[in-house]
Amino acid sequence: MLDNWLPFLIYGLFAAAIPTSMIVMSFVFATRPKRRTRARGIPFESGVSTGPLRRQRFTISFYLTAMLFIVFDIEIVFLYPLGVVLHQLAWFGFAEFAFFLLILLIAYVYVWRKGALEWQ
Amino acid sequence: MSEPWWISAIKGFVIINIVLLTFAYTTLLERKALGRMQLRYGPNRAGPYGLLQPIADLVKLVRKESFFPTAAIDIPYILAPVVSAFTALAAFAVIPFGNGWNIWRYHVNGVVANVPISLILVFALGSIGIYGFIVGGWASESKYSLLGSMRTCAQLVSYEVSLALSVLGVVITAGSLSLVDIVHNQAHSLWYVVPQAVGFLVFLISGVAETSRAPFDLPEAEQELVAGYHTEYSGMRWGLFQMAEYVNMITLSGLAITLFLGGWHFPFAHGVDFLGPLWFFLKLLALLFVFIWLRATLPRLRYDQLMSFGWKILLPVATVNALITALVVVWAN
Numbered sequence: 001m002l003d004n005w006l007p008f009l010i011y012g013l014f015a016a017a018i019p020t021s022m023i024v025m026s027f028v029f030a031t032r033p034k035r036r037t038r039a040r041g042i043p044f045e046s047g048v049s050t051g052p053l054r055r056q057r058f059t060i061s062f063y064l065t066a067m068l069f070i071v072f073d074i075e076i077v078f079l080y081p082l083g084v085v086l087h088q089l090a091w092f093g094f095a096e097f098a099f100f101l102l103i104l105l106i107a108y109v110y111v112w113r114k115g116a117l118e119w120q
Numbered sequence: 121m122s123e124p125w126w127i128s129a130i131k132g133f134v135i136i137n138i139v140l141l142t143f144a145y146t147t148l149l150e151r152k153a154l155g156r157m158q159l160r161y162g163p164n165r166a167g168p169y170g171l172l173q174p175i176a177d178l179v180k181l182v183r184k185e186s187f188f189p190t191a192a193i194d195i196p197y198i199l200a201p202v203v204s205a206f207t208a209l210a211a212f213a214v215i216p217f218g219n220g221w222n223i224w225r226y227h228v229n230g231v232v233a234n235v236p237i238s239l240i241l242v243f244a245l246g247s248i249g250i251y252g253f254i255v256g257g258w259a260s261e262s263k264y265s266l267l268g269s270m271r272t273c274a275q276l277v278s279y280e281v282s283l284a285l286s287v288l289g290v291v292i293t294a295g296s297l298s299l300v301d302i303v304h305n306q307a308h309s310l311w312y313v314v315p316q317a318v319g320f321l322v323f324l325i326s327g328v329a330e331t332s333r334a335p336f337d338l339p340e341a342e343q344e345l346v347a348g349y350h351t352e353y354s355g356m357r358w359g360l361f362q363m364a365e366y367v368n369m370i371t372l373s374g375l376a377i378t379l380f381l382g383g384w385h386f387p388f389a390h391g392v393d394f395l396g397p398l399w400f401f402l403k404l405l406a407l408l409f410v411f412i413w414l415r416a417t418l419p420r421l422r423y424d425q426l427m428s429f430g431w432k433i434l435l436p437v438a439t440v441n442a443l444i445t446a447l448v449v450v451w452a453n
Contacts, residue, residue, distance in 0.1 A: 007128035008213050008233035014136045015209035019202045019360050022182075026356030030186040062274050065427070069277040072435070076284045079442070080240065083291040086446055087453060094450040101443055108436075117431045119424035 064116050075104055123227055132213070132232050139212050142404075143366045144174035150412045157416040184355035191261035192352065200259060201353065201360035204252030208367035211245040214238035215374040216300045218384050218396030230384065230396055231300055238299040239291070242375060243284055246330065249364060250276050253339075256361070257349035268348030271423070272332060272339035278430040279329035279336075285438035286322035289445035290379045299375075303383030307390070311382040318441045320380045322434055324410075327372045329430065331365060333411055335418035338426055373407035374400075 078100065086093045111117060148163065148170060155162025163170035188197075218230030235241060250273055257269020290312050294302045306312060313320045329336040340348040350361045377383060381403055384396030392399075421429070 004233065004235045006125055007123075007132065008210075008235060010125065010129050011132035011136065011213040011232050012206075012210050014132055015213075016202075016206050018136065018140070018209065019205035019363075022205075022356050022360060023198065023202055025182050026184075026186050029182050030355060031183055033185055058270065061427075062270050065274045065278060068431070069281060072281040073277075073284075076281065076288070079285075079288055080291060080297065083288050083442075083446070084295055084297055086292050086449060087295045090450055090453055094446055097446050098443065101439065104439075112432070117428060119427040 059120065061119055068111065068116065071107070075100075123229055127226060127228055128232065131228065135212070135217075135232055136209060139209065139367060139370060140363075142370055143363060144178070146366055146370065146408055147177070147362075148173050149408070150415075153409065153412045154416050157413075178359075181356050181359040186356070187354045189260055189262070189352050193259040193261065196255045196259035198357070200252045200256030201357045201364070202252075204249050204256070204364035205360040205367070207245045207249035207252070208364040208371065211242045211371045212367070212374065214241055214299055215371065215378055216303050216383055217374075217400045219393050221394065234298070234300050237297050239287065239297045239302075239379075242371065243280070246368070247280065249368065252361075252364065253349050256353070260352035262352050264346045264351045265349055268339050268345045268351065271345070272349055275332065275336065275338055275426060275430075276330060278427060279326040279434070282322055282430060282434035282438045283326040283330055285435065285442060286319045286326065287379060288438070288442040289316045289319040292442065292445050292449050299378050299383075303378055303385070306382045307385055311380065311385075311387075313380040313382075316380060316441075316445070318437065319445075320376070322438045322441065323376060323380065326430070326434060327376060328411065328414060329426075331369045331372055331411075333365075333369065334415040335420050336426060337415075337420060338423055369408065369411055370404065373404050373411070376407060377403045 079097070082089075082093060082097055082100075086097070089096070151173070152162040152170065163173040166172040166176045213232040214235060216231035216234075220230040221228050253272045253276070254269045257265040257267075257272070260266075290302065291297060293312060293315065294305045296302060296305070302312075332339045339345075340350075345351070350358055353361060377400065384393070384400040386392045386395070386399050
């Protein structure tokens with residue numbers, strides 16, 4: 001079991017080392033600016049400078065999308081194991097599958113009718 | 121059939137470098153192909169046919185000033201591109217590219233890490249990669265970055281649902297989450313692209329959206345957001361975000377090949393299976409070209425169209441596809 005994961009760990013070390021070394025390289029070899037002015041460090045605003053953007057409000061749609069994602073992602077988490085053993089479970093498994101999707105369909109229709117899928 | 125750890129280490133090192141090389145030359149291929157499709161030459165100064173262009177780009181990116189916005193929050197700002205690039209690179213470890221070979225007295229597997237839940241692992245790493253985008257945009261403390269990262273996040277989580285559901289049909293048919301098993305199952309039957317044609321289509325569309333490529337490149341809509349979440353990034357840190365995007369594209373194409381297009385198998389013939397990596401690579405190039413072709417052809421979607429397309433069309437289609445697959449599989453049993 002653990003034998004399977006050792007190669008992944010080794011590969012993961014390479015995968016972490018390469019971006020890290022690139023960041024380090026960009027610090028070591030980067031050209032330095034000849035002089036520092038205040039205007040260099042401000043955020044890009046097409047030349048218009050504004051203050052920092054701490055308390056900006058966001059449209060509720062982003063939060064709604066995140067909530068929908070959690071609901072439907074849990075659906076997937078349930079369905080994957082069921083999909084793997086569906087051969088053994090046969091009709092019982094299919095009934096479970098269909099029943100689960102039926103419950104989800106009710107939720108989906110509710111969400112749709114409430115207008116949560118529209119982007120405002 | 122386990123192999124000694126040093127073989128895994130050598131293989132991992134070779135594969136990760138091949139992935140990086142493929143990434144570098146995909147950028148060249150993209151610029152060349154886009155150039156030709158727009159009736160111009162594309163890069164042709166660095167080396168013959170511009171073949172040294174990726175190397176010139178790398179040198180330029182490393183030499184660029186490592187610019188640091190005053191308002192940015194230091195550690196997340198620097199770590200975000202590393203996280204994105206790391207997850208993108210790590211996901212390729214589980215993609216099988218060959219049958220395995222007996223070299224001298226050792227057996228070399230045709231995959232870096234043959235883990236039983238490899239499919240879930242790819243999706244999990246993809247989800248962690250989103251953190252890199254959202255933290256990067258948030259930590260740079262700029263209007264465009266923040267908006268871009270919010271958009272990226274909403275788009276990626278929306279299409280991840282359809283992406284994972286479209287694969288469910290394959291999981292049901294194969295009865296396994298291991299990519300190696302899924303490829304073996306396709307060896308003596310039809311490739312899953314035929315029975316799972318709908319799943320393949322949904323997978324491809326959500327895959328394009330997951331890698332935020334045109335026509336779904338809303339996160340980087342340059343007319344509205346300058347450059348999206350990496351507006352404040354430059355030099356090698358920007359390069360790492362680009363690397364994450366392109367390596368994600370490569371991994372996703374590899375996943376599409378593994379799940380639907382028979383993996384490293386040659387169509388209809390099994391005598392040439394020892395050349396698995398070659399067939400895998402050719403299929404990969406074809407899929408990457410499709411990505412580039414889409415970018416040259418299709419205009420960008422509007423944001424509300426993008427969201428409603430993902431939630432109202434792709435998600436039901438993928439779910440119904442999974443349900444019908446389940447019915448057929450159980451019926452045939």
